[in-house]
Amino acid sequence: MAAVRKRRVSAARRRRRQRLEAGAVTGAGSVVLLVAFWGVIWPYFVGALVLVGVSGGGWWLWRTDRFIKGGDRQWRHDEAVKAGHRTLAEVDAMTGTEFEDFVVELCRRDGCTDVRRVGGSHDNGADVLGRLPDGRGMVIQCKRYTPKSRIPSREMRDLLGAKAHFKADVAIFVATTYFSGPAEKFAMENDMLAVHRDHLGLWNNGASLLSLGAVNGLGQGDRRHRERWKETYG
Incomplete structure (x- = not known):
């Protein structure tokens, strides 16, 4: 058994040595060819190096530009959130028109x-129109509405x-209260987006309107929230 293992090790070493020798011969041959034909190939060689350098530099500039623009967009968004932030108590004190302007x-x-406000006596069931x-x-x-009210289904039908x-393409209902079951x-x-009071708070605090679709229909406040609501509004 030991003799068999020894022969296998020796064979592996021979194969490894043969691969190294073949690699050395190939490398030496490449060097010889490069020296022999340098006068012919050097423009192509230099051109390839320049092309690689230009491509690498262009990629770096593109990545840098995207990073800077992405940071600028985030900064502008954060500033817009700070400038437009309202507490829900302030929202509750708004008139209907002020709330529409806020949305x-x-x-x-x-x-x-x-985006434009179209609410009024003949608004055909719409307060705001625009494009996502x-x-x-x-x-x-x-x-x-006051927080203790509930949005009935007939208003959703409207x-x-x-x-x-x-x-x-998309219908969105934004309320300062909650929806009935x-x-x-x-x-x-x-397939309507129902933005109740909790979602309005998320939106006001910086979440995007499109992101609210991920939590659409997933409940309206947890047990502790409902307890606090009952303590506050009875």
């Missing part, structure tokens, strides 16, 4: 375009009608 500001902060950052048209209904009337269910069944 318009949040939309513009997040990169929405063509990805280009989809949106229609928003805003309700500044918003769905406004979505069809304005040919919008049927209203939230209706929103989920019809």
Whole structure:
């Protein structure tokens, strides 16, 4: 058994030595060819080095530019959040029109375009119109109700009608309170974004409007939140 193992080790060493010798011969041959034909190939060699250098420099500049622009966008977003931040108590004290203007500001902060307030006596169920950052048209209904109120499902149906009337891609309901169970269910069944009081707080604190879709329909406050709400509002 020992003799077999010894022969295997010797064979492995021979193969390794043969590979090293072959590599050395190949390397030496390459050097000889390079020296012999240097007068012919040197322009191509230098050109390849220049091309690699230019490509590397261009990639570095591109990465640096993206880093700087990304930092600038983040700074501008953070400043916009600070400038437009309101406590929920301040939001509760707003008039209906002021609340609509507040929602318009949040939309513009997040990169929405063509955002305008259209609320009024003949608003056809819409308070704000515009386009999301990805280009989809949106229609928003805003309700500044007291926190102990509930948004009924009929108001969600009105918003769905406004979505069809304005040919919008996305319908969004923004409220300073919470939705009734049927209203939230209706929103989920019809692919509507229901922004209740907790989500409004997230949005006001810097979360983007599009990111709220990830928490849409996942509940309206935990047990401790509901207890605090009952203590405050009875």
